[in-house]
Amino acid sequence: MQDPQETQGAKIVHESVAETETSGPGQIAGDVRGIDEIKQGLFSASPCGKEQDQNLAVHLENEQDPPQGTSQQSSDLNSSVRSLGFPVHSPVENEEAGPPQCADPVLERRGISRTSSRSSGYAGSEQFEEHYLAKNVDPHDPKAFFHRTSSDSLNSSLSREAMREIYDRALRSNTCNTCGLLKDACQSRETMELWDSIEWSGSDDKNNCHCKFWSIFLKTLKEKFPAEDGLKNKQVVHLLKTLLGVKEAEDGEISCSNLVRIVRFLGPLKKDPQDKCILIRHLDDIVKRSLVKVNRKGKSLKQSWFAGDMTRDEAEQRLQNENYNTYLVRMSQSGAEEGNFVVSVKDENGIHHFEIEGNPIESCKSSELNCHLQFIGKQYDSLASVIEDLKYNPIPDEEERCEVWCKYICPDLPYNTIITPYKQTNRR
Numbered sequence: 001m002q003d004p005q006e007t008q009g010a011k012i013v014h015e016s017v018a019e020t021e022t023s024g025p026g027q028i029a030g031d032v033r034g035i036d037e038i039k040q041g042l043f044s045a046s047p048c049g050k051e052q053d054q055n056l057a058v059h060l061e062n063e064q065d066p067p068q069g070t071s072q073q074s075s076d077l078n079s080s081v082r083s084l085g086f087p088v089h090s091p092v093e094n095e096e097a098g099p100p101q102c103a104d105p106v107l108e109r110r111g112i113s114r115t116s117s118r119s120s121g122y123a124g125s126e127q128f129e130e131h132y133l134a135k136n137v138d139p140h141d142p143k144a145f146f147h148r149t150s151s152d153s154l155n156s157s158l159s160r161e162a163m164r165e166i167y168d169r170a171l172r173s174n175t176c177n178t179c180g181l182l183k184d185a186c187q188s189r190e191t192m193e194l195w196d197s198i199e200w201s202g203s204d205d206k207n208n209c210h211c212k213f214w215s216i217f218l219k220t221l222k223e224k225f226p227a228e229d230g231l232k233n234k235q236v237v238h239l240l241k242t243l244l245g246v247k248e249a250e251d252g253e254i255s256c257s258n259l260v261r262i263v264r265f266l267g268p269l270k271k272d273p274q275d276k277c278i279l280i281r282h283l284d285d286i287v288k289r290s291l292v293k294v295n296r297k298g299k300s301l302k303q304s305w306f307a308g309d310m311t312r313d314e315a316e317q318r319l320q321n322e323n324y325n326t327y328l329v330r331m332s333q334s335g336a337e338e339g340n341f342v343v344s345v346k347d348e349n350g351i352h353h354f355e356i357e358g359n360p361i362e363s364c365k366s367s368e369l370n371c372h373l374q375f376i377g378k379q380y381d382s383l384a385s386v387i388e389d390l391k392y393n394p395i396p397d398e399e400e401r402c403e404v405w406c407k408y409i410c411p412d413l414p415y416n417t418i419i420t421p422y423k424q425t426n427r428r
Contacts, residue, residue, distance in 0.1 A: 179210045179256065186260045187364040188268030194224060195256060210256040214246045217254055227275040230284035238418050239283050243308065264339035264360040265331055265371075266383075272368040281369050282382055287419050289384035290329075292409055303409045304419040305329050305387060315344040316351050318410055324348055325407040329387060339363070339371070341383055343390070349400050356386055 183192050198212045198220050218241075222231050230236040243262050246252040263269070267278040290304040307315070310330040319326055327345035332355065335342075339358025344351060359372035366372075370381040376395065380386045387406075394403035 182210060182256045182260050186263060187361050188263055188270060190270040191259065191263055191268045191364075194220065194269050195259065211253045212256075214241060214244070214252045214254050221269070221277065221280070224269075225271065225275065225277040225280065228277045228280050230277070230280040233284060233287065235287045235419055235421055236280065236284050239287060239415070240280070242415070242418055261336060263364070264336065265341070265358065267366075267369060267371055268364045270364070278366070278369050282371070285369070285382050285384045289388065291419060294409060294411070296411055302420050303411055304413065304416050305409045306383075306415050306419065307331075307410075307413045308415045309333075310414075312342075312344075312353060315342075315353070318413070319344060319346040319351050322346055322410060323408060325405045326410050327390075327406040327408070328410040328413060329383070341373070341386075343387075343395070343406065345395070345404055345406050347402075347404050349397075349402065352395075352397060352400075352404055354395050354404075356383070 186192055195212070198216055200209055200212070218231075218237065221228075225231065241252075243258075244254040245258045246254055263279065266282040270278050272278055272281070286306055287304075290306045291302045292305070293300055294303045295301075296303075305328055307328045307330040310328075311333055315328060315330055318328065324347050325345065327343060330342050330344060332338075332340040332342045335355060335358075339360045341356040341358070343354045343356065345354070346352075354375075357374040359374070362372040363370065371383070373380040373383065373386055375386050376393075378389070380389070390406045394405045396402075397404050
């Protein structure tokens with residue numbers, strides 16, 4: 001049986017809080033009791049039923065410090081609260097006063113994290129960062145990067161085009177195994193950065209990310225290297241296009257694998273101290289220095305010793321019916337990983353193949369054109385420099401114990417039509 005006096009006391013407390021105004025902190029109008037007596041009556045009151053017992057919740061705000069001599073009353077009060085099943089927290093010294101921070105169920109459902117910034121001293125100076133929760137997202141999926149947005153960061157400061165470019169790069173580098181392998185194989189960081197800056201050649205992300213349109217690739221080169229005169233030379237541009245394997249017209253595609261391959265032979269797509277492209281300068285050097293005037297069937301023609309991609313068997317077929325000391329220079333098939341070239345030459349002892357050793361790692365490190373080519377114990381900066389030296393010095397053949405001279409260029413090589421310019425006519 002509940003004590004009627006305690007029940008009536010509980011009613012008076014609840015009714016007075018709802019219906020009367022306070023005349024001061026801890027004082028209720030018309031009530032002569034102090035705040036401590038009201039607290040004691042409140043927490044010692046028994047609830048009227050089970051439902052009230054389950055829903056009873058008491059929150060005290062803006063409490064004044066208790067006067068001295070009330071430590072025993074506070075201890076009794078805490079004991080009463082614990083008896084009802086409520087947790088009791090000890091006050092923290094110098095704790096900032098403020099309204100209780102209640103969890104917002106809407107924010108919790110949306111996954112919004114809230115971090116307070118009290119250094120400014122202004123109310124509401126909090127920073128909110130929104131996280132759109134993505135279910136069943138692969139932890140390595142680059143798209144997960146865009147599930148996170150901030151009110152003052154990525155999506156507010158970047159345009160849609162910039163966001164798309166960042167997404168494309170992340171997608172290429174994370175989803176395409178081919179691109180990843182090619183980038184690891186290429187020693188030139190500058191070349192891969194330029195390649196990544198060019199848009200894809202198709203809509204299939206998985207298959208076309210490592211292919212680019214030739215026309216867009218060439219346009220990007222001209223924008224990146226405006227001081228490069230070689231890009232204004234039709235023969236140089238045509239030679240680059242052929243080495244990259246472009247067979248169609250302007251809408252032809254080039255692959256990243258072909259670009260990485262010729263970088264090993266000719267150097268990187270990188271600016272030198274004159275703001276020119278190292279790879280294009282090497283091609284321009286080959287075009288200008290490989291052409292030699294020869295007499296062919298009573299006619300004076302220009303022929304180039306550069307044969308480009310050519311197998312050993314094809315080189316021997318082209319040389320077998322030529323005169324002694326006829327030669328050609330080709331890109332090695334077996335030594336392509338090292339960027340090696342081969343000098344194939346015919347003499348009275350047969351057809352010989354002498355390898356010019358490349359060094360792609362050092363070539364890509366150089367700030368200017370220097371492929372670090374090694375041949376007959378000497379180092380050369382470019383392919384044309386090696387062949388220029390062979391005009392005056394023979395190649396020692398240690399196996400045959402003889403010297404091999406390179407005097408005549410093998411005629412009608414496939415790259416002759418690419419490197420040889422058309423004759424100019426006078427216009428009036």
